[in-house]
Amino acid sequence: MSQRRVVVTGMGLICGVGNTAPQVWESLLAGKSGMAEITAFDLTGHSVRIAAEVKNFDVHQFVEKKEARKMGRFIHFAVAAAQEAMQHSGLSITPENSDRVGVHIGSGIGGFDIIEREHTALMNGGPRKISPFFIPATIINLAAGHVSIRFGAKGPNEATATACTSSAHSIGDAFRIIQRGDADAMIAGGAEAAITPLSVGGFASMKALSTRNDQPTLACRPFDRDRDGFVCGEGAGILILEELGMAQARGAHILAEIIGYGMSGDAYHITGMAPEGDGCRRAMQAALRVAGISPEKIDYVNAHATSTAVGDSLESQAIESVFGEKAKSHQLLVSSTKSMTGHLLGGAGGLEAGITIMALRDQIAPPTINLDNVDPTCRLNYVPNRPQPAKIDYAISNSFGFGGTNGSLVFKRWRAE
Numbered sequence: 001m002s003q004r005r006v007v008v009t010g011m012g013l014i015c016g017v018g019n020t021a022p023q024v025w026e027s028l029l030a031g032k033s034g035m036a037e038i039t040a041f042d043l044t045g046h047s048v049r050i051a052a053e054v055k056n057f058d059v060h061q062f063v064e065k066k067e068a069r070k071m072g073r074f075i076h077f078a079v080a081a082a083q084e085a086m087q088h089s090g091l092s093i094t095p096e097n098s099d100r101v102g103v104h105i106g107s108g109i110g111g112f113d114i115i116e117r118e119h120t121a122l123m124n125g126g127p128r129k130i131s132p133f134f135i136p137a138t139i140i141n142l143a144a145g146h147v148s149i150r151f152g153a154k155g156p157n158e159a160t161a162t163a164c165t166s167s168a169h170s171i172g173d174a175f176r177i178i179q180r181g182d183a184d185a186m187i188a189g190g191a192e193a194a195i196t197p198l199s200v201g202g203f204a205s206m207k208a209l210s211t212r213n214d215q216p217t218l219a220c221r222p223f224d225r226d227r228d229g230f231v232c233g234e235g236a237g238i239l240i241l242e243e244l245g246m247a248q249a250r251g252a253h254i255l256a257e258i259i260g261y262g263m264s265g266d267a268y269h270i271t272g273m274a275p276e277g278d279g280c281r282r283a284m285q286a287a288l289r290v291a292g293i294s295p296e297k298i299d300y301v302n303a304h305a306t307s308t309a310v311g312d313s314l315e316s317q318a319i320e321s322v323f324g325e326k327a328k329s330h331q332l333l334v335s336s337t338k339s340m341t342g343h344l345l346g347g348a349g350g351l352e353a354g355i356t357i358m359a360l361r362d363q364i365a366p367p368t369i370n371l372d373n374v375d376p377t378c379r380l381n382y383v384p385n386r387p388q389p390a391k392i393d394y395a396i397s398n399s400f401g402f403g404g405t406n407g408s409l410v411f412k413r414w415r416a417e
Helices: 022-029 073-089 112-124 134-138 142-151 165-178 198-206 244-249 276-291 309-328 345-362
Strands: 006-014 101-106 185-192 236-242 256-265 301-302 333-335 394-401 407-412
Touching: 006 073, 006 165, 006 185, 006 244, 006 345, 022 165, 022 345, 073 142, 073 185, 073 236, 073 345, 101 142, 101 256, 101 345, 112 185, 112 198, 134 142, 142 185, 142 256, 142 309, 165 236, 165 256, 165 345, 165 394, 185 244, 236 309, 236 345, 256 276, 256 345, 276 309, 276 394, 301 345, 309 333, 309 394, 345 394, 345 407
Parallel strands: 101 185, 301 333, 301 394
Antiparallel strands: 006 236, 006 256, 185 236, 256 407, 394 407
């Protein structure tokens, strides 16, 4: 029996360059950086002072004040992005279809802000000062929980916590849930809010972050010879996935079709990537097998590339290995939009899946900014500094995480059938 086809009918995006999908897309095409000095906490003693914070975000536009206090900031982002995605899709959840609509929202870290706040309360006032909402405000699956409650989605309800691949895995797993008939629609993606003293300090201690504190907008420079680490971002990316027949029957505006999903494990190192990008390569190859297309069909890759010295080079090697001459001849467009949004960790895959879909929709590849001197080990067309209009029929979005957990999603341009 043939598998059911899955399409994207809505999206909601929030990050350092915009609080809605149209705002994000406009900023990316303009090459706008979301990086600036951190405002969320006192920077005294911190070696890293920059991040891509979400700006001018008022959670009370989406959640009542009393309810917002019961949620971590990552949940705020998830609810807001899900609301935009639902409105964009026009999907109506009713008593008749509620058990056929599910939620799958991932996060790499979850409520770090609440953990830090409540630990301070414990140290200053003892156990009696801990909020009764501490646990539900913190745990990763409560993003999906709150979204399901808000919209009445009673189908499969899950969360993925696979580091920086979390939301790509959530979208891929939601895709499979619809394919096999366990649901007809899924609200899927991820959210993260890890710009906190402990999180930023921890990544800085690992020497993973850029220390270009005096030039924040120039700090994140994937594939550039002078890159010195990633920049933390925050936000969310949520997609509405539907079975094709359901979407067509209700007259939905289809944005793209999701046709492939691949996973792999490096089995190599807790933070480093396998030599030659072996795990990345196998994830992309697996996604292409599921999609049933040859590598030559892919026109654009939204790379995971975070602006780390080793990671960008290894992903480039993996892309070159998978796509061969098309990549080597610069016909394949590859860009890292993290150069503008920062790295959303577990929320990155959801955000970048949405960006990839907009590239297919508008037939233009967003740029990699700050790419002034390409690293000699990075030999591809990285869409340097300006967007490139192009024929884009198929595209891949890559996400790779600590522990060697990898995910790739393949999207197809939608043409009315």
